[in-house]
Amino acid sequence: MMNPIYYNLPTKIFMEKNCVQNHSEIFPQLGHKAMLVTGRHSAKANGSQNDILAILKKHHIEYTLFDEIDSNPDIEIVYKGARKARAEHVEFIIAIGGGSPMDAGKAIALLARQDIAKADLFTANYTSDVLPMVHIPTTAGTGSEVTQYAILSNPRAQTKTSIATNVLFPNYALLDPSYMLDLPRKITIHTALDALSHLIEASLSKKNNDLNNALSLEGIKAIRPALSVLQKNTPLSEKDRESLSYASLLGGIVIAHAGTNIVHALGYSLTYFRHIDHGRANALLLHRYLEFIEASAPQKIRVILNALELKTLDDFRMLMDSLLNEKENFTLDELKKYSKIALQAKNTSNSIATPNGDTVLQLYKQSLL
């Protein structure tokens, strides 16, 4: 029999050029005062922040700017944002940027309405009382605009941990691939590989189902031509940017339903301790993870390779290597430490083949030594 199908995607999605302008009627429905949650630079550089400010002005919506979100935001910054949102009587959140501002925006939307102690942030009984949210991705990788996850650096556990609750699905996701036209090549590659990792991990998750799997394969097929362009040093077209956004959106939808698994669990330490970009961290581990799965579920790997128009996992390794360039060095001691942390992560057990402590260390060693 099929796996049960559980499907819940409350976020309203609009993806097209000039998306913010074409759907500006949604903003006045959400309140009279917005908080823009974003990073320090990119939303200003790519035009998205100005587009939003023009819409807010047009609809006489007040706003406050909270543009302090750095990469891999931690607990402190979202509590700071929530205090500001409360003090300024913010009625809804507009999060603009990559995964960091979008995830921070969700946590702020939650903490602006609910009193949750820092120690309980990842495990509290969240109520449905959160500020409404509009999420506007300006990278193509995280898919946060259509998930219920807010992932934050968690010093207590020395890793990144996710707040996972259905109340954190944004109300609206507005995707305009043209915000990504000037995104640097390296960020484009690393975020694209994050999307690829979502699509692959969801398809190899215990919680996967046929509907979700169809969307994973659609996303893998959609991202393939753009990966080929990224392998060469040719510029990306508007169509490539569109394909990457579309694949990232699908990656978000599928992890919303099936979750990530081992690759994300292992990748977090590379980001937490060595500040390696999140998508790159995943990509460093993907090939050996697929080898691990192939041992027990070769047909599932075959389907993924077909969608990527690749013949063998060795072809997959070469694709990753050509996108990752020179790799970082690690010591065995580092990897032993990361292994202990990864085994604590709840998504480790979400893979259709679950690793034990030896396998986790083995995956790290094969991938990184």
Next chain:
Amino acid sequence: MMNPIYYNLPTKIFMEKNCVQNHSEIFPQLGHKAMLVTGRHSAKANGSQNDILAILKKHHIEYTLFDEIDSNPDIEIVYKGARKARAEHVEFIIAIGGGSPMDAGKAIALLARQDIAKADLFTANYTSDVLPMVHIPTTAGTGSEVTQYAILSNPRAQTKTSIATNVLFPNYALLDPSYMLDLPRKITIHTALDALSHLIEASLSKKNNDLNNALSLEGIKAIRPALSVLQKNTPLSEKDRESLSYASLLGGIVIAHAGTNIVHALGYSLTYFRHIDHGRANALLLHRYLEFIEASAPQKIRVILNALELKTLDDFRMLMDSLLNEKENFTLDELKKYSKIALQAKNTSNSIATPNGDTVLQLYKQSLL
């Protein structure tokens, strides 16, 4: 560039064996008094009504039974249901059955909360104030459990017309394919062909997009093995019932986003005037519709045929003929009358190739004379 992607599927979907029992916690969240909207017989025969009554008892939820929904419900019956819902202070709707009770359930949920004159039913400015709804399909075809449409017989326009508004998405869709195990073969065929028609028409709609198209093709692939079983006289397995439910669900999702088009517009007259089952009516017209589209978009037809594992449209015609058996007779005068009505339907213009009056009559004549 891609078509814009607009995606909105607020219905929470659960599909599995024992679905009603496994998710019974949703019912007390929706209110203290339910109205069961269903037909006279099938929900009693297939066990779904008893399952629901047991759950309501367990959760101390009162109910009133409105089991007067015949095939192709008209305006009068939903106003009657709404009066009863108001009089008995019903707080939510549980619709059980095929498309007729599920669509009637939506209209009752609307009319129980909003005063809408009969003449304005299909065109009113609906507010978001509707009773919450749980939809439980006991056929695999309509997909109504995941759409915003309530289709009713409309004597004024001499056809079936749809109330189409996002407020009519059910809150929950609970699909248990085992309710369909004893469904008669003829109903199984006709409803399956309705699902097939949804999947095909959505993929040939102007409003189609890549995400929707991926789900259409997934549905077409999923329904194919069951259609082969239905061609022979062998019994359907649980797995076949599951595939049909899954394809029907996907058909609902894709028409929620891309709508139906010419086939449904033309089929309604066959049901309205000649009482031909809705799915059968569509299937009688599908082959010639695909020929009409092939003239301007052969690649789209190729993709559909590939998903059906068929080589040519002639193979498609043979597949339909083997499922439809002996066909009804029509006169040219009837078809001329139907053509005029079909040209008024808003979904006629939703096809990627739009027919004029001559083409519509031609489609009818080729299909039915």
